[in-house]
Amino acid sequence: LLILYIGAVMVSFNQMKVPTLMGRLSEYFSVPVSTVSLLMTGFTVAGIVLALPSAIIVNKIGLKKTGPLLMCFLAAGSFIGAFAPNFPVMLIGRTLEGIAYAFMILYGAMLITQWFPERQIGIAMGIFTTFPAVGPLVMFNVTPRIAAAYSWQTVWIALGVMTLVALVLYALFIDDPVVPAEKDEFPGDKVSMFAGFTNGRAWLLAITQGAVA
Numbered sequence: 001l002l003i004l005y006i007g008a009v010m011v012s013f014n015q016m017k018v019p020t021l022m023g024r025l026s027e028y029f030s031v032p033v034s035t036v037s038l039l040m041t042g043f044t045v046a047g048i049v050l051a052l053p054s055a056i057i058v059n060k061i062g063l064k065k066t067g068p069l070l071m072c073f074l075a076a077g078s079f080i081g082a083f084a085p086n087f088p089v090m091l092i093g094r095t096l097e098g099i100a101y102a103f104m105i106l107y108g109a110m111l112i113t114q115w116f117p118e119r120q121i122g123i124a125m126g127i128f129t130t131f132p133a134v135g136p137l138v139m140f141n142v143t144p145r146i147a148a149a150y151s152w153q154t155v156w157i158a159l160g161v162m163t164l165v166a167l168v169l170y171a172l173f174i175d176d177p178v179v180p181a182e183k184d185e186f187p188g189d190k191v192s193m194f195a196g197f198t199n200g201r202a203w204l205l206a207i208t209q210g211a212v213a
Contacts, residue, residue: 001115001124003173004108005131007071007166010159011104012135014074014097015043017155019136020143024152029087039094046098054106063114064176066107071167074100075160082156105129111174 018025018039026033050057058066073096080093112124143155 001112001127003166003169004067004111005128007067007170008104008108008128008131009134010071010074010163010166011097011100012131012133013139014078014159014163015040015101015132016135016139017143017159018043018094020140021147021152021155024147025090028152029090031087035087038091042091042094043098043101046095047102050099050102054103055110058103058107058110062176063107063111064174066103067170067174068167070100070103070107071163071170073097075163075167078156078160078163082153082160104131 018036022033022036025036025039029036061069077093077095077097077100080096081090084090084093108128109125112128113121116124143152146155146158
């Protein structure tokens with residue numbers, strides 16, 4: 001759970017590295033601050049687009065390969081951003097980072113439901129889902145200081161390196177869960193991607209989470 005959490009925190013850190021540096025990014029790329037805000041939009045668009053097929057994609061790839069792949073997208077986006085010659089390239093990097101964001105909660109939930117007995121899943125999920133709050137808590141205090149002492153690019157490079165460390169940890173320590181013989185596939189394998197549209201409780205949960213966001 002700790003290693004899973006480290007990767008999730010990297011996603012949150014990368015998501016929240018932009019807000020306190022919008023002024024610097026605006027000056028560097030010679031674009032209005034309102035345009036810089038697209039860096040947050042680009043990050044979340046991937047989450048919206050990939051939300052529905054994400055479970056199917058994870059089941060096809062497998063949990064062991066999914067984690068390192070998500071960290072690859074996250075690190076690649078961070079390094080692309082650090083050396084971006086112009087704003088469109090920076091936006092491409094942010095979109096790549098957003099792919100990891102799109103999958104992380106689902107990926108973590110799928111692992112936790114396989115790792116823990118039913119009565120402990122709630123506690124484990126509660127711990128795991130604190131990661132979105134860690135990002136703003138840390139980055140809003142750290143990124144302005146790093147950028148002032150060095151540069152905004154230093155933030156991107158540092159997070160890229162940290163994400164590579166998370167990638168190695170995922171590759172070494174997270175395996176596909178051992179599924180009992182009588183249950184040789186994930187429960188979602190035979191569920192249509194659009195089945196959730198007919199589930200009222202799923203809509204209620206989605207609306208509630210959207211209101212919180």
